[in-house]
Amino acid sequence: MLAGVFHGEGDVRVEEVPDPGAPPPEGAVLRIVRSSVCGSDLWPYRGKGGWKAGWRTGHEMTGIVESVGDEVTSVAPGDLVVSAFAWSCGDCDRCRADLQTSCRRSMFPGGADNEGGQAQRVTVPLADGSLWKVPDGTPEELYDQVHLLTDVLLTGYHAAKLAGVGQPGLGGAVADTAVVIGDGAVGLSGVVGAKLLGATTIVAVGHHADRLEHATGLGATHTIDLRGKDLHKAVLDITDGGAASVLECVGTTSALVDATAVVSPGGSVGSVGVPHGVEDARWLGRLFSKNAALRAGVAPTSAYVEQVGPLVASGELDVSAIASDRFALEDLPAAYESMDRRECVKAIVLPQEA
Amino acid sequence: MLAGVFHGEGDVRVEEVPDPGAPPPEGAVLRIVRSSVCGSDLWPYRGKGGWKAGWRTGHEMTGIVESVGDEVTSVAPGDLVVSAFAWSCGDCDRCRADLQTSCRRSMFPGGADNEGGQAQRVTVPLADGSLWKVPDGTPEELYDQVHLLTDVLLTGYHAAKLAGVGQPGLGGAVADTAVVIGDGAVGLSGVVGAKLLGATTIVAVGHHADRLEHATGLGATHTIDLRGKDLHKAVLDITDGGAASVLECVGTTSALVDATAVVSPGGSVGSVGVPHGVEDARWLGRLFSKNAALRAGVAPTSAYVEQVGPLVASGELDVSAIASDRFALEDLPAAYESMDRRECVKAIVLPQEA
Numbered sequence: 001m002l003a004g005v006f007h008g009e010g011d012v013r014v015e016e017v018p019d020p021g022a023p024p025p026e027g028a029v030l031r032i033v034r035s036s037v038c039g040s041d042l043w044p045y046r047g048k049g050g051w052k053a054g055w056r057t058g059h060e061m062t063g064i065v066e067s068v069g070d071e072v073t074s075v076a077p078g079d080l081v082v083s084a085f086a087w088s089c090g091d092c093d094r095c096r097a098d099l100q101t102s103c104r105r106s107m108f109p110g111g112a113d114n115e116g117g118q119a120q121r122v123t124v125p126l127a128d129g130s131l132w133k134v135p136d137g138t139p140e141e142l143y144d145q146v147h148l149l150t151d152v153l154l155t156g157y158h159a160a161k162l163a164g165v166g167q168p169g170l171g172g173a174v175a176d177t178a179v180v181i182g183d184g185a186v187g188l189s190g191v192v193g194a195k196l197l198g199a200t201t202i203v204a205v206g207h208h209a210d211r212l213e214h215a216t217g218l219g220a221t222h223t224i225d226l227r228g229k230d231l232h233k234a235v236l237d238i239t240d241g242g243a244a245s246v247l248e249c250v251g252t253t254s255a256l257v258d259a260t261a262v263v264s265p266g267g268s269v270g271s272v273g274v275p276h277g278v279e280d281a282r283w284l285g286r287l288f289s290k291n292a293a294l295r296a297g298v299a300p301t302s303a304y305v306e307q308v309g310p311l312v313a314s315g316e317l318d319v320s321a322i323a324s325d326r327f328a329l330e331d332l333p334a335a336y337e338s339m340d341r342r343e344c345v346k347a348i349v350l351p352q353e354a
Numbered sequence: 355m356l357a358g359v360f361h362g363e364g365d366v367r368v369e370e371v372p373d374p375g376a377p378p379p380e381g382a383v384l385r386i387v388r389s390s391v392c393g394s395d396l397w398p399y400r401g402k403g404g405w406k407a408g409w410r411t412g413h414e415m416t417g418i419v420e421s422v423g424d425e426v427t428s429v430a431p432g433d434l435v436v437s438a439f440a441w442s443c444g445d446c447d448r449c450r451a452d453l454q455t456s457c458r459r460s461m462f463p464g465g466a467d468n469e470g471g472q473a474q475r476v477t478v479p480l481a482d483g484s485l486w487k488v489p490d491g492t493p494e495e496l497y498d499q500v501h502l503l504t505d506v507l508l509t510g511y512h513a514a515k516l517a518g519v520g521q522p523g524l525g526g527a528v529a530d531t532a533v534v535i536g537d538g539a540v541g542l543s544g545v546v547g548a549k550l551l552g553a554t555t556i557v558a559v560g561h562h563a564d565r566l567e568h569a570t571g572l573g574a575t576h577t578i579d580l581r582g583k584d585l586h587k588a589v590l591d592i593t594d595g596g597a598a599s600v601l602e603c604v605g606t607t608s609a610l611v612d613a614t615a616v617v618s619p620g621g622s623v624g625s626v627g628v629p630h631g632v633e634d635a636r637w638l639g640r641l642f643s644k645n646a647a648l649r650a651g652v653a654p655t656s657a658y659v660e661q662v663g664p665l666v667a668s669g670e671l672d673v674s675a676i677a678s679d680r681f682a683l684e685d686l687p688a689a690y691e692s693m694d695r696r697e698c699v700k701a702i703v704l705p706q707e708a
Contacts, residue, residue: 284650297641
């Protein structure tokens with residue numbers, strides 16, 4: 001079969017690799033119908049991560065179950081399933097507490113030990129905890145959007161959760177005002193998450209006029225184009241002293257500085273951008289002066305997919321603006337390049353049946 | 355009257371200054387019966403803060419109301435009152451949300467504009483929002499402990515609140531395990547706060563055997579003397595994968611590194627040590643990998659004093675171990691030196707009536 005393999009900075013290739021064998025007792029083999037390139041793939045792609053030559057690539061995958069191990073009970077051959085980007089057992093204390101990304105047996109696609117999602121097939125070693133069965137009858141024209149449930153859409157939802165949208169803050173008031181920093185696929189997903197969780201004022205902040213337009217379509221009530229704007233002043237013009245919830249969907253020092261500047265006293269910053277190059281902590285003083293919170297982490301998508309998945313699979317929630325571009329698996333290098341140059345919001349990758 | 359005045363690094367003097375005049379309409383003049391030196395006084399005392407020569411010192415004060423302005427309704431001359439260390443109006447949206455330290459009109463004792471608490475008298479400009487009337491009949495032998503309500507005891511309580519003790523975490527489980535980092539007056543107060551809020555396992559972490567003994571007396575179920583110990587391993591020996599709540603009561607990089615190391619996935623670090631010298635943020639990656647929260651800030655003591663105050667004033671809650679040492683106001687320089695050398699947990703300062 002064909003699969004993406006990392007060779008070095010800026011060099012991901014599609015190569016012939018062995019087909020998966022029989023799945024392990026708790027695992028399943030999927031024939032992948034949708035994969036994609038994630039923003040978090042770009043750091044190692046640019047040589048700023050721990051990827052090594054020869055590693056399989058991709059952690060976002062939607063597929064048809066081909067075979068399952070003896071102990072699998074929740075899915076069966078023929079099912080269309082979305083995989084969590086972090087595989088989990090579904091059964092330990094962490095999984096039961098909806099912290100599946102901290103599962104006691106957590107595993108991640110790709111790398112030295114596992115197959116990756118940018119491929120024709122993949123072995124998911126912990127099927128029951130990691131796979132969500134897409135409702136029967138979901139039309140194929142929604143597969144691109146359904147595939148966003150594997151990571152980015154629920155990562156944005158997680159940002160809204162971490163930022164406390166719809167939850168009472170330190171002072172007891174329910175947070176209904178959200179600022180979303182970042183207009184990439186995660187930021188746009190954050191707008192969706194903030195809306196789903198009940199925010200009534202949603203301010204999307206970014207650098208791209210076209211993406212901010214998409215943000216409005218997805219539920220943003222205000223947009224701020226950072227080019228030439230004083231963000232702090234612009235947010236204070238909309239909110240009275242800051243936003244109770246700030247979704248930090250970038251993961252850089254400047255995004256954290258912005259987020260802590262515009263969060264209100266007692267508010268929360270939810271940070272889902274994998275931190276890179278955050279070498280100073282001067283923004284800590286801003287948290288401190290405002291009794292604000294910073295919650296950071298990777299999304300336990302398995303905790304959310306039951307709530308959000310049916311909305312997407314039924315077409316009730318239209319997130320097509322996020323699934324912006326399609327590439328054939330053979331064109332995976334071009335998909336990486338497009339994401340790297342920010343030419344597309346999200347590169348969906350379609351393997352051919354083989 | 356006599357009052358503490360800052361002259362430069364390591365140089366606080368007690369000097370004759372003018373008596374307060376009549377209070378402003380919303381203010382009160384107190385005759386101070388207890389004051390104290392705070393850990394946060396030590397940074398500027400050591401030349402690492404913004405204090406300028408000539409500034410009045412001290413923000414912790416308990417006193418008898420001598421006079422009130424026309425608009426004051428909650429206290430009257432003769433009342434024994436504890437002042438919040440941050441003065442607030444009590445009436446704005448922030449105060450009503452129990453975020454009094456972010457009051458729209460917040461003022462702080464001392465500095466260029468206000469009188470300080472290390473003095474015989476003080477003008478509190480916002481009496482109704484800042485003063486708590488001590489219950490009638492509170493015996494004088496409890497005044498030292500009651501005075502702790504002005505700051506440190508409720509700062510420890512705030513750390514426990516920020517760390518989510520007794521609250522459901524990200525995964526829904528109520529946090530009942532707390533690690534308290536720091537065995538100074540704030541750390542010991544954190545132990546008290548964690549116990550009051552319902553923690554059943556409380557691990558006190560510090561460097562001083564005698565203070566850790568006090569921590570046990572105040573409610574710690576375990577103590578860890580950091581000298582020669584691997585904190586992470588020691589905490590993991592007690593908890594299964596970290597503590598849901600970590601009270602960071604120091605405010606240094608190493609304390610944040612320790613706190614983020616021992617917090618459990620989905621847990622919360624509550625940080626009340628004023629951040630000093632936190633120049634790197636490598637600990638951010640630890641928060642991220644665990645979906646943990648960092649909440650930081652100064653304690654809105656006015657939000658808590660109604661709950662905790664009566665317990666102290668009635669003698670039900672014994673926090674005498676925290677009010678460790680007494681100094682006359684005239685010996686204020688010695689009180690600073692004692693705190694600076696960590697010879698005492700807390701220096702209570704007693705002005706003479708004048």
